[in-house]
Amino acid sequence: MTKQVPVKVDMEKIVSLCRRRGFIFPSSEIYGGLSSCWDYGPLGVELKRNIKQAWWRAVVQERDDMVGLDTSILMHPHVWEASGHLEGFTDPLVECQSCHRRWRVEELTDNKCSSCGGEVTEPRQFNLMFKTFMGPTEDSASVVYLRPETAQGIFVNFQNVLNTTRKRLPFGIAQTGKSFRNEITTGNFIFRSREFEQLEIEFFVKPGSDQEWFDYWLKERFNWYTRLGIKEKKLRLRQHPQDELAHYARECYDIDYLFPMGWSELEGVANRGDFDLVQHQKHSGKNLDYFDEETKEHIMPYVIEPSAGVDRSALAFLCDAYDEEPDNDEIRVLLHLHPDLAPIKVAVLPLSRKEPVVKLAKELYSDLRQCWMVNYDDAQSIGRRYRRQDEIGTPLCVTVDFQSLEDNQATIRERDSMNQIRVPIAELKKTLQAKLEGEDLFILPLGGSVWKE
Numbered sequence: 001m002t003k004q005v006p007v008k009v010d011m012e013k014i015v016s017l018c019r020r021r022g023f024i025f026p027s028s029e030i031y032g033g034l035s036s037c038w039d040y041g042p043l044g045v046e047l048k049r050n051i052k053q054a055w056w057r058a059v060v061q062e063r064d065d066m067v068g069l070d071t072s073i074l075m076h077p078h079v080w081e082a083s084g085h086l087e088g089f090t091d092p093l094v095e096c097q098s099c100h101r102r103w104r105v106e107e108l109t110d111n112k113c114s115s116c117g118g119e120v121t122e123p124r125q126f127n128l129m130f131k132t133f134m135g136p137t138e139d140s141a142s143v144v145y146l147r148p149e150t151a152q153g154i155f156v157n158f159q160n161v162l163n164t165t166r167k168r169l170p171f172g173i174a175q176t177g178k179s180f181r182n183e184i185t186t187g188n189f190i191f192r193s194r195e196f197e198q199l200e201i202e203f204f205v206k207p208g209s210d211q212e213w214f215d216y217w218l219k220e221r222f223n224w225y226t227r228l229g230i231k232e233k234k235l236r237l238r239q240h241p242q243d244e245l246a247h248y249a250r251e252c253y254d255i256d257y258l259f260p261m262g263w264s265e266l267e268g269v270a271n272r273g274d275f276d277l278v279q280h281q282k283h284s285g286k287n288l289d290y291f292d293e294e295t296k297e298h299i300m301p302y303v304i305e306p307s308a309g310v311d312r313s314a315l316a317f318l319c320d321a322y323d324e325e326p327d328n329d330e331i332r333v334l335l336h337l338h339p340d341l342a343p344i345k346v347a348v349l350p351l352s353r354k355e356p357v358v359k360l361a362k363e364l365y366s367d368l369r370q371c372w373m374v375n376y377d378d379a380q381s382i383g384r385r386y387r388r389q390d391e392i393g394t395p396l397c398v399t400v401d402f403q404s405l406e407d408n409q410a411t412i413r414e415r416d417s418m419n420q421i422r423v424p425i426a427e428l429k430k431t432l433q434a435k436l437e438g439e440d441l442f443i444l445p446l447g448g449s450v451w452k453e
């Protein structure tokens with residue numbers, strides 16, 4: 001039999017892997033699904049948690065000029081008047097006169113329906129905010145909106161944070177949370193959905209230092225993706241030309257990723273000037289300025305906004321990590337996920353189902369679970385078990401056998417290289433920790449050795 005040649009990553013493969021292994025399912029699947037809503041399965045929820053944690057760590061925990069916030073999804077309707085969303089958060093929509101599919105104008109190249117080639121209607125503006133009612137009456141006085149971005153929750157709390165944290169400019173506020181947009185067209189899996197999770201920073205600076213901070217955040221955010229393993233050649237910066245720039249933005253760049261469907265936005269970084277604070281000051285009647293102790297002046301800070309999405313990041317991390325390698329007559333599918341993002345960090349795989357080996361393996365399993373998400377798998381051959389872990393991106397596997405009962409050693413096998421080392425069980429946790437933090441596999445603890453089968 002000839003060796004199969006590995007094939008390039010495409011969206012179908014990612015969707016199929018996510019479905020098969022429990023990363024992502026269609027929402028309400030038993031009822032036929034709900035368009036463009038997705039449920040994260042046991043592995044997907046871990047991936048998402050890890051992305052959010054890595055982001056929070058980088059932008060809040062490790063910095064002394066940032067704090068976090070968790071604001072509510074439902075907000076006072078005036079917020080959306082002030083922010084401009086009620087009036088301007090619209091996409092021009094056209095409808096095909098033959099098949100009645102709806103499109104965003106920017107999706108069509110020659111003003112013909114991309115599905116059937118039919119004539120389309122004149123564009124009309126479609127507001128992307130989901131509307132609902134608060135309380136028992138469904139009248140206009142009780143209309144509220146599901147937030148289309150988390151940013152406004154930050155702006156309306158600017159003074160609260162200032163007063164309670166004693167932060168001085170420049171400083172930022174970070175928030176992660178769900179946002180909702182009634183997108184006209186969706187698709188490309190979790191790239192564009194109607195309910196999604198954002199990672200947003202509003203970084204407040206003195207006017208005049210905004211350009212410097214804009215450049216800083218653009219670089220910082222770009223590097224966050226590469227530090228977590230995204231290949232640099234798959235990322236690009238795209239500046240918004242003047243006619244694409246939102247009216248409030250002084251400058252904006254997208255960090256694009258080369259997804260299977262082409263270059264698309266992963267994150268936007270914008271210099272929003274003082275637009276938001278000025279608007280909220282005007283509409284709320286509350287003073288939102290900042291007293292500069294040095295110059296004894298009241299100023300309105302400018303804001304730099306790096307705004308990313310958890311779901312789009314997850315998709316980029318999955319696409320970037322996906323790989324296929326020839327493996328005898330088969331193909332080894334693996335995810336080269338960064339250890340910080342891998343849903344499962346370690347798998348414990350006993351090489352026998354006999355009692356003394358299983359007992360030891362279970363002891364290790366329960367001990368290691370105190371530190372990380374750990375899998376235990378004793379079904380089928382060790383080769384198959386390794387493949388199952390490779391496919392979900394587990395960086396390290398630990399095996400124990402009858403010899404372990406005699407020499408108190410276990411084997412660690414690395415996902416990407418498939419190399420193995422043998423280490424004393426007493427050193428196992430420390431060794432796994434070091435490897436997960438990036439230490440070379442062949443740096444051995446006392447009593448350890450390179451394992452050759």
Ligand code: ATP
Binds near residue numbers: 181
């Ligand atoms: P697009 O041009 O793709 O519609 P946008 O420019 O409207 O995106 P922003 O308003 O800048 O997006 O939102 C910031 C981030 O939130 C995006 O970079 C993306 O990661 C995420 N995001 C926005 N809309 C969606 C969506 N419908 N589904 C998933 N993620 C989204």
